[in-house]
Each structure stands twice: as C-alpha cells, then as structure tokens.
Amino acid sequence: MEIRVLGGLAARLGAVDLPLGTPKQQLVFALLVARANRLVTVHDLVDELWPDAPPRSAIANVRTYAANLRRSLGSGADDEARIVREPGGYRLLIDEKLIDLHRLNVRSRRARELMREGRSAQAVPVLVEVVGAAAPLLAGLALGPALTAQREAVSQERQAALELLTEAYLDLGRPESAVSLLRDHVSHQPLRERAQCLLMRALIQTGDAGGALAVYRATREALSDQLGVPPSAEMERLRVAATRARRRIPESAREVETIRSGAHKRNWLPRTVMDFVGREEMVDRLSPFHPA
Incomplete structure (x- = not known):
C-alpha cells in the first residue's frame, strides 16, 4: 500500500489504484490521511467539505463517503490501511511510512540535523531529494480550511528546505x-x-x-x-x-594596515633636480674652483 498526497491524491496497492470516488469523497479521505491515526470528527469533515453553507444532508453524506472509502480500502485485501468508525467520527489506521508526505517530513528533519551538526556535504543529497519531491498538496482538489492550511504548511516547508540547501551550497x-x-x-x-x-x-x-x-x-x-x-x-x-x-x-x-605600511606608500615631496647634461663648459664657469 502507498498513499500519495503530494501532487494529486492517490491510494495504490501494488500496481492498482484504488477508487476514491467523487471530489467530496476524496476530501474525506485526504483529511483522514492528513490526520493519520487520529480521530477526525464528523463535524471536522462537514466543515472541510462545506465551509460556508453545509446542506441538511451533510452528516448523512459524510457517513456515506466514509462507508464507500472503507469498502474501497477493504477491497484491496490489505490490512495495512483501514478506516474505523468511532464515536463522533472516523480514524485512518495506517503505518505512516506508507504516506509520501510523512516520508518527506522525515527526510526534512534528517537534513536539519545534519546541518546543525555541520555536515553540509551529507545534507545536500537529502535536501536535493526533499526539494525535488515536494509538490503542491492535493493538487486538483478544492480544499476546505483545514487542508488549505496544510497545503500552505507543505509549501512553507519546501521553501525552507530550498533555503537550507542554498545554505549548504554556500558552506561548501x-x-x-x-x-x-x-x-x-x-x-x-x-x-x-x-x-x-x-x-x-x-x-x-x-x-x-x-x-x-x-x-x-x-x-x-x-x-x-x-x-x-x-x-x-x-x-x-x-x-x-x-x-x-x-x-x-x-x-x-x-x-x-598592510596597505598603510607596505609598498602602496606615496612620496609627495618634489623630485630632486636632475644633473645638467651637455653643459660642461657652463658648469665649469659656475664652479667656485674654476680658475679666474
């Protein structure tokens, strides 16, 4: 089993993509994935699907979407991920390593540790992978408030990773x-x-x-x-x-100091008078030792 939320939403078992239903049903699954192993209340799901004006059938619709998703995951004959119904809502039970966003977050934390330890050369390939793998969260879906905030958090994390990679390049x-x-x-x-x-x-x-x-x-x-x-x-x-x-x-x-004390010193005094050239007779006459 693998669940992708970076880019488009997908749940894959081997080479088979599991059906996730309508856009509203996909939003239910996306919020369950974003809060993996935590309880997501029915009211949370209603607020995400209909943030402005939920219809009277909102709660019934949420329960229908969740039931469809439970059957879809169950049809994969894979117990690695399953949705369970609990009082007040639903929970996706899953090993988070199966979710691409979780794996990306683990690599981001590892890169930060390497940078804190001064190991920029080791951090670079990890950060290159993080920056290259990051993509808009749940692209193509009209998100509600909770998942919109999550999308922004993922975007900020990618920017931080890119800037950390830049810092590593400068260090090197x-x-x-x-x-x-x-x-x-x-x-x-x-x-x-x-x-x-x-x-x-x-x-x-x-x-x-x-x-x-x-x-x-x-x-x-x-x-x-x-x-x-x-x-x-x-x-x-x-x-x-x-x-x-x-x-x-x-x-x-x-x-x-090197410039002040070195070869860059300038001598601003007038130059010495050069010797007369080609005036031997006149020099002899001016000399005090010239015979009268």
Missing part, C-alpha cells in the same frame, strides 16, 4: 549553485528576506556585488511599499559588504 563554497537555485525562488517571494539575504550572500561570493546591491534595492522597495518596514539588520550588513566589495575596500584591519 558552491555559490554558483546557490544563485541558480535561488533566482526563480526569490522572484516569487519578494518579501521573504531570508531568501533575499541568501541570494545576496551568494552573489557577493561569486563576485557580483552589483547584483547583490540590486537585490537589496528591490527588496527594500518591496518591503517599504507592501509592509512599510525597512530591511533587516542582516540585509543592511550584506549591503555594506556588497558596497565594500564593489569599491574594493579591504574588509579587515590587517589588510588596511
């Missing part, structure tokens, strides 16, 4: 990979300062200080226009770093 001295990963991401997230700061860092490391300053200006304008707030202290620090890099101002006091 691969700023070009970070830039290519972030370009499209930040264009859709003009107010996400963490992503903008990471892009500025990557551009500075690639030697494109002008590009980093352009990112700063665009973000500052977006923050001012849409939120009425200034850039963060980190972004201001990166602006200073990009400005110094662009003007080739040394970053450390040691470099400053």
Whole structure:
C-alpha cells in the first residue's frame, strides 16, 4: 500500500489504484490521511467539505463517503490501511511510512540535523531529494480550511528546505549553485528576506556585488511599499559588504594596515633636480674652483 498526497491524491496497492470516488469523497479521505491515526470528527469533515453553507444532508453524506472509502480500502485485501468508525467520527489506521508526505517530513528533519551538526556535504543529497519531491498538496482538489492550511504548511516547508540547501551550497563554497537555485525562488517571494539575504550572500561570493546591491534595492522597495518596514539588520550588513566589495575596500584591519605600511606608500615631496647634461663648459664657469 502507498498513499500519495503530494501532487494529486492517490491510494495504490501494488500496481492498482484504488477508487476514491467523487471530489467530496476524496476530501474525506485526504483529511483522514492528513490526520493519520487520529480521530477526525464528523463535524471536522462537514466543515472541510462545506465551509460556508453545509446542506441538511451533510452528516448523512459524510457517513456515506466514509462507508464507500472503507469498502474501497477493504477491497484491496490489505490490512495495512483501514478506516474505523468511532464515536463522533472516523480514524485512518495506517503505518505512516506508507504516506509520501510523512516520508518527506522525515527526510526534512534528517537534513536539519545534519546541518546543525555541520555536515553540509551529507545534507545536500537529502535536501536535493526533499526539494525535488515536494509538490503542491492535493493538487486538483478544492480544499476546505483545514487542508488549505496544510497545503500552505507543505509549501512553507519546501521553501525552507530550498533555503537550507542554498545554505549548504554556500558552506561548501558552491555559490554558483546557490544563485541558480535561488533566482526563480526569490522572484516569487519578494518579501521573504531570508531568501533575499541568501541570494545576496551568494552573489557577493561569486563576485557580483552589483547584483547583490540590486537585490537589496528591490527588496527594500518591496518591503517599504507592501509592509512599510525597512530591511533587516542582516540585509543592511550584506549591503555594506556588497558596497565594500564593489569599491574594493579591504574588509579587515590587517589588510588596511598592510596597505598603510607596505609598498602602496606615496612620496609627495618634489623630485630632486636632475644633473645638467651637455653643459660642461657652463658648469665649469659656475664652479667656485674654476680658475679666474
């Protein structure tokens, strides 16, 4: 048994897709999957299916959808996943490893642990898999409030994984990979300062200080226009770093001291007078030792 909620909704037993019914019935199954092994009340299901104005038959319809799903899962002759009826609602009993979203969340947590331990090289392949596998939750379904919030949480998790992957690339001295990963991401997230700061860092490391300053200006304008707030202290620090890099101002006091005490010293005194050339007779006459 495998249940997919990333992208479209599907329940597969071997090579066979189990029938999940109408869109409303699929929403019942989706909420049960999202809250696997927890009780989902009938009222929760009604609110998800009809958030505005539930019909009088809402509770009866929910019970019909749940009964159909129980038969569909039972027809697979597989006891790995089953829906049980309990007082007040329903529960999907399942090993969560069979759900693609659960497996993705496990990999995300593992990647964070590796980054906290300073093991960026080991985190990269895990994060690449997470970013590549993440897809909109339950694509194609008109979700109610609970599943809409879940979809947004999945989207935020993918963004966080992408930014963590960028950080790993920067740790490993691969700023070009970070830039290519972030370009499209930040264009859709003009107010996400963490992503903008990471892009500025990557551009500075690639030697494109002008590009980093352009990112700063665009973000500052977006923050001012849409939120009425200034850039963060980190972004201001990166602006200073990009400005110094662009003007080739040394970053450390040691470099400053080297310039001050080294071969870059200038002598502003007038040059010494050069010897006369081709005026031997005149020099002899001017000499105090010239015979009268």
